[in-house]
Amino acid sequence: MRVCCGLTGHLELARRPDLYGAPVIVGRWDEHVVAASEETLPFGVTPGMAMRQAEHLCPQATFVLPDEEAVVRIRELISSALYDLAPVVEVRDEGVAWLDLNGVVSAGESIREARRRLLKAIGREPRLGLAPGPFSARLAAARARPGRLMQVDDASAFLAPLPSRELPLDPEQLERLDLLGLRTLGAVAAIGPRELESQLGCDGRHAVLLARGLEPDQLEAWRPPLFTSAHRQFGEPVEDREALLFVARALCGDLADELGLRGAGAKHVRVRLLFESAEFEKQEVIVRHPLSSTAELFGLIGSWIKSWQPRAPITELWIELPVLEGAGRRQLRLWAGGDGSSDEVTAAMERLQERFGDDVVWKPQLLLPIHGEVARRAGGAAPEGL
Amino acid sequence: MQEVALESAINSIRVRFGSQALTRAAEMPPPQPWLSGTPVDRLTGIGGLPRGRLTLFTGSGTCGKLTLALSVLARATHEFAHAIVIDGGGFDPWTLPPYSPEPGALTVVRAPALEIAGEAATTLARAGAGFLLLMGSIPEHWLGPLESAANRSGTVVLGVVDAPDRALAHASSFSLGFSRAEWIWDRGQLVGLRASARCVKNRVAPPLGETELEICYRLGALSVTEASVEVAEMEPCVSAVV
Numbered sequence: 001m002r003v004c005c006g007l008t009g010h011l012e013l014a015r016r017p018d019l020y021g022a023p024v025i026v027g028r029w030d031e032h033v034v035a036a037s038e039e040t041l042p043f044g045v046t047p048g049m050a051m052r053q054a055e056h057l058c059p060q061a062t063f064v065l066p067d068e069e070a071v072v073r074i075r076e077l078i079s080s081a082l083y084d085l086a087p088v089v090e091v092r093d094e095g096v097a098w099l100d101l102n103g104v105v106s107a108g109e110s111i112r113e114a115r116r117r118l119l120k121a122i123g124r125e126p127r128l129g130l131a132p133g134p135f136s137a138r139l140a141a142a143r144a145r146p147g148r149l150m151q152v153d154d155a156s157a158f159l160a161p162l163p164s165r166e167l168p169l170d171p172e173q174l175e176r177l178d179l180l181g182l183r184t185l186g187a188v189a190a191i192g193p194r195e196l197e198s199q200l201g202c203d204g205r206h207a208v209l210l211a212r213g214l215e216p217d218q219l220e221a222w223r224p225p226l227f228t229s230a231h232r233q234f235g236e237p238v239e240d241r242e243a244l245l246f247v248a249r250a251l252c253g254d255l256a257d258e259l260g261l262r263g264a265g266a267k268h269v270r271v272r273l274l275f276e277s278a279e280f281e282k283q284e285v286i287v288r289h290p291l292s293s294t295a296e297l298f299g300l301i302g303s304w305i306k307s308w309q310p311r312a313p314i315t316e317l318w319i320e321l322p323v324l325e326g327a328g329r330r331q332l333r334l335w336a337g338g339d340g341s342s343d344e345v346t347a348a349m350e351r352l353q354e355r356f357g358d359d360v361v362w363k364p365q366l367l368l369p370i371h372g373e374v375a376r377r378a379g380g381a382a383p384e385g386l
Numbered sequence: 387m388q389e390v391a392l393e394s395a396i397n398s399i400r401v402r403f404g405s406q407a408l409t410r411a412a413e414m415p416p417p418q419p420w421l422s423g424t425p426v427d428r429l430t431g432i433g434g435l436p437r438g439r440l441t442l443f444t445g446s447g448t449c450g451k452l453t454l455a456l457s458v459l460a461r462a463t464h465e466f467a468h469a470i471v472i473d474g475g476g477f478d479p480w481t482l483p484p485y486s487p488e489p490g491a492l493t494v495v496r497a498p499a500l501e502i503a504g505e506a507a508t509t510l511a512r513a514g515a516g517f518l519l520l521m522g523s524i525p526e527h528w529l530g531p532l533e534s535a536a537n538r539s540g541t542v543v544l545g546v547v548d549a550p551d552r553a554l555a556h557a558s559s560f561s562l563g564f565s566r567a568e569w570i571w572d573r574g575q576l577v578g579l580r581a582s583a584r585c586v587k588n589r590v591a592p593p594l595g596e597t598e599l600e601i602c603y604r605l606g607a608l609s610v611t612e613a614s615v616e617v618a619e620m621e622p623c624v625s626a627v628v
Contacts, residue, residue, distance in 0.1 A: 342467040348513035364479035
């Protein structure tokens with residue numbers, strides 16, 4: 001198992017890239033600190049403490065109100081940006097992005113690309129960790145410098161000297177560990193899960209498994225949303241087919257970029273042409289093979305537009321993809337040899353079959369000559385000839 | 387400011403006349419060669435058939451153009467995930483086994499109408515098919531999109547026609563005209579032909595060239611009993627005598 005973790009800082013902080021480098025505390029008055037920038041750490045500010053206490057410790061910090069909706073948007077953006085780099089991607093509001101790289105042919109390339117995309121999405125270099133599981137990968141990333149990767153091969157050896165406060169336990173449980181003298185993960189790992197379970201409940205058992213590097217937690221794979229569309233409103237009603245094709249190609253390009261980011265393919269395609277009278281004509285199809293690239297989308301939609309006879313000039317062009325498929329097989333980047341275009345050619349052939357019938361495309365079953373047979377016959381014939 | 391105005395003008399031209407109406411020089415990289423493993427590679431001037439361009443083999447009657455094209459197709463099946471024949475009539479897949487193709491990579495598109503041939507070729511080139519063999523012509527209005535699609539994806543497009551029409555000849559980047567010089571007989575059996583291949587158009591590299599080809603038909607396993615051992619073991623199907 002290989003998991004890459006990218007640490008970017010809490011996503012609340014990513015809302016205000018202009019404040020990078022300055023102490024920032026996110027939270028509502030009379031509540032707890034939701035997020036605090038690294039610059040507040042020397043003052044003793046930590047997430048979860050009372051805002052008044054944080055203000056007292058670091059009065060020079062900029063105080064920002066939380067915005068949960070914006071955080072969800074950023075999380076979706078990062079998830080979609082990373083989706084085609086690994087079969088399983090999970091992003092959390094705390095600024096942790098995990099990529100399960102098991103089965104990925106070129107893991108190094110995925111990690112480099114993840115770093116680049118995280119930098120583009122957040123605006124600052126992520127810390128990267130590569131380890132056998134999510135917990136150890138996160139701790140490795142926390143110890144890496146910004147923009148660098150810390151790789152861990154032996155999770156238990158790496159975890160052993162780390163403080164037990166790294167365990168995902170509440171402050172009371174951590175205090176209890178301290179009282180028990182379990183101040184390192186190595187000490188926690190040395191005792192039996194049942195012993196700690198008797199002290200801390202099921203969290204204790206979980207903590208021992210984590211400290212031993214057994215990684216009991218599984219990542220929750222992010223899945224892309226299921227609908228998208230793009231449209232263009234024309235200043236003047238359009239009758240020219242070439243203009244429609246030009247616009248359709250541009251819209252297909254936009255949709256393909258979005259689908260690429262989401263790692264999705266369109267299973268259902270609908271095109272609507274709106275007229276001045278507010279009426280519209282539409283064509284739609286459910287394709288056998290999900291479409292995700294500009295070539296695939298425009299191959300289908302362009303062929304419709306070329307044969308379309310709209311009854312009036314067009315004021316608006318809509319391309320809707322009501323059903324998206326986020327199947328792993330559309331993660332083209334992950335294919336061995338990067339042979340993603342092979343998939344597109346197969347999809348193009350299926351589209352031709354849909355348009356002109358199954359018989360249009362066929363694969364001949366060729367019987368190749370057997371060289372052994374040739375040699376045998378040649379060799380057998382020689383004595384007779386002699 | 388001038389750049390913005392120029393960009394706006396370019397976009398207007400593309401909206402008005404289509405995306406193919408205007409292409410920036412920077413968007414047209416020099417053609418990359420694909421090694422077909424035949425003497426034709428030397429005639430192109432770039433060392434192989436041009437990727438993203440249309441190549442034509444022309445010539446009337448039996449002059450070896452289809453034999454050479456089948457040899458190139460067989461080679462393409464080994465090098466590309468998809469080698470596709472757009473069959474406007476005249477392609478018999480059973481002539482291919484003697485060239486030892488990779489059957490999994492070969493697909494045939496039967497196009498009963500020229501329109502279907504044009505759309506199929508363009509669609510597959512746009513999708514990124516590695517090699518397209520056009521058996522026959524395609525309508526003029528599909529040539530532009532085909533050129534453009536092949537150019538973007540780097541598809542090698544090879545057309546085999548007796549006499550190309552004006553539009554097809556104009557669209558091709560490299561055109562080779564074949565003419566038969568004589569048949570080759572071996573012990574009373576027809577084993578090939580000698581043909582001259584003359585480059586009648588080359589937009590990818592100067593100069594035009596000419597060569598003489600000795601094309602030996604491959605004799606399959608079933609013919610071995612009738613053929614001599616030497617012929618059965620003969621590996622290259624095309625040899626050049628320049």
